Amino acid sequence: MTIVETEANTDGARRYGSADPERDALYADIAQHHLQPLWEMRGLLTPTPRVASLPFRWQAEHLRELASRSGDLVPIDRGGDRRVLALSNPGLGGAPYISSTLWAAVQFLLPGELAPAHRHTPAALRFILDGGGVYTVLDGDPVVMNRGDLVLTPSWTFHEHHNPGNSSMMWLDVLDLPVVAALDAIFFEEGRSEEVDQSVAPRSAAERRYGQGAGLAPVDAREELPAHSPLTVYRWAATDAALSALAETSTTGDVSLRFRDPVRDRDVMPTLRCEMRRVRAGVATPTDRQTGSRVCAVFDGRGTVDIDGESFTLGSGDIFVIPSWAQHRLHAHTQLDIFTTSDAPVLEALSLYRSATEANT
Numbered sequence: 388m389t390i391v392e393t394e395a396n397t398d399g400a401r402r403y404g405s406a407d408p409e410r411d412a413l414y415a416d417i418a419q420h421h422l423q424p425l426w427e428m429r430g431l432l433t434p435t436p437r438v439a440s441l442p443f444r445w446q447a448e449h450l451r452e453l454a455s456r457s458g459d460l461v462p463i464d465r466g467g468d469r470r471v472l473a474l475s476n477p478g479l480g481g482a483p484y485i486s487s488t489l490w491a492a493v494q495f496l497l498p499g500e501l502a503p504a505h506r507h508t509p510a511a512l513r514f515i516l517d518g519g520g521v522y523t524v525l526d527g528d529p530v531v532m533n534r535g536d537l538v539l540t541p542s543w544t545f546h547e548h549h550n551p552g553n554s555s556m557m558w559l560d561v562l563d564l565p566v567v568a569a570l571d572a573i574f575f576e577e578g579r580s581e582e583v584d585q586s587v588a589p590r591s592a593a594e595r596r597y598g599q600g601a602g603l604a605p606v607d608a609r610e611e612l613p614a615h616s617p618l619t620v621y622r623w624a625a626t627d628a629a630l631s632a633l634a635e636t637s638t639t640g641d642v643s644l645r646f647r648d649p650v651r652d653r654d655v656m657p658t659l660r661c662e663m664r665r666v667r668a669g670v671a672t673p674t675d676r677q678t679g680s681r682v683c684a685v686f687d688g689r690g691t692v693d694i695d696g697e698s699f700t701l702g703s704g705d706i707f708v709i710p711s712w713a714q715h716r717l718h719a720h721t722q723l724d725i726f727t728t729s730d731a732p733v734l735e736a737l738s739l740y741r742s743a744t745e746a747n748t
């Protein structure tokens with residue numbers, strides 16, 4: 388496609404050019420009226436997705452060091468609100484997004500610090516790779532976060548993070564922010580932070596109500612259900628026990644669990660799917676691909692991941708991104724536990740989800 392620089396370009400109109408003077412004049416007038424000729428466009432309807440995001444892996448060591456230095460140098464206050472380093476995909480031209488649809492970041496909170504209350508339409512989740520003791524207040528319900536826990540911050544719920552302990556804490560945040568931004572549906576407002584309560588219960592109200600265990604739900608649940616899972620935290624002890632039990636039954640040594648709404652047949656939030664995978668030492672998984680992007684965090688273990696022909700070593704605390712339709716495969720050197728979140732519920736809701744698996748020889 389040839390684009391000719393003309394005055395039309397200065398007000399944002401794209402001007403197509405032609406070697407034929409009459410056509411070229413037509414294209415100039417077309418641009419003047421903020422129109423564009425489809426017949427000159429290339430790369431609009433591609434046979435398979437044309438994906439800007441690149442496969443990439445961020446190493447734990449660098450994330451920890453840079454987050455901790457930010458802790459030394461950058462205070463948290465209104466305006467800043469969060470000490471957060473966004474993982475920026477090198478294929479997205481400097482956008483603070485890990486993929487075209489997902490925001491991922493590490494957040495760092497020093498002892499005694501408070502990240503003040505607010506809410507926003509993008510939905511968020513936290514996965515705790517290390518440490519613990521920080522609690523998040525979700526619409527008034529304090530939720531303590533510890534290693535391996537998954538904590539939801541659904542769309543439009545107030546949240547604030549407190550660190551009442553003696554050690555700093557870092558965790559992974561993932562938000563559907565680019566999706567909500569693309570839909571021009573971002574709203575944000577500040578809230579009133581609650582007083583620091585040193586006696587936060589080990590179990591949130593949500594857990595006491597909806598986290599009783601597999602197959603058990605309160606009978607009056609239907610009256611009050613929100614658009615997201617009413618269980619807003621999934622504890623590592625339960626996840627680990629379920630993975631171990633599932634692995635005992637597996638012939639492949641590659642098992643995955645999906646985090647689910649405990650009372651309805653759905654993902655934890657309307658836009659985000661969460662899964663935990665355990666691959667036995669020595670196992671290489673089949674090669675998979677699917678539409679939609681994935682953020683993966685190595686909870687424990689060592690191995691490698693191949694994504695569209697590129698190989699990355701993996702260690703505990705590393706975070707990597709699998710762009711839409713990229714082929715990916717894991718090799719576990721030790722037992723490998725990997726947390727994954729994706730935009731799959733969005734693609735499924737729109738009938739755009741596709742997947743393919745190739746067994747390896």
Ligand code: GTQ
Binds near residue numbers: 511560562
């Ligand atoms: O913890 O509230 O990584 O609002 C990005 C935006 C975290 C949060 C992020 C946020 C938060």
Ligand code: FE2
Binds near residue numbers: 505507546
């Ligand atoms: Fe937030």
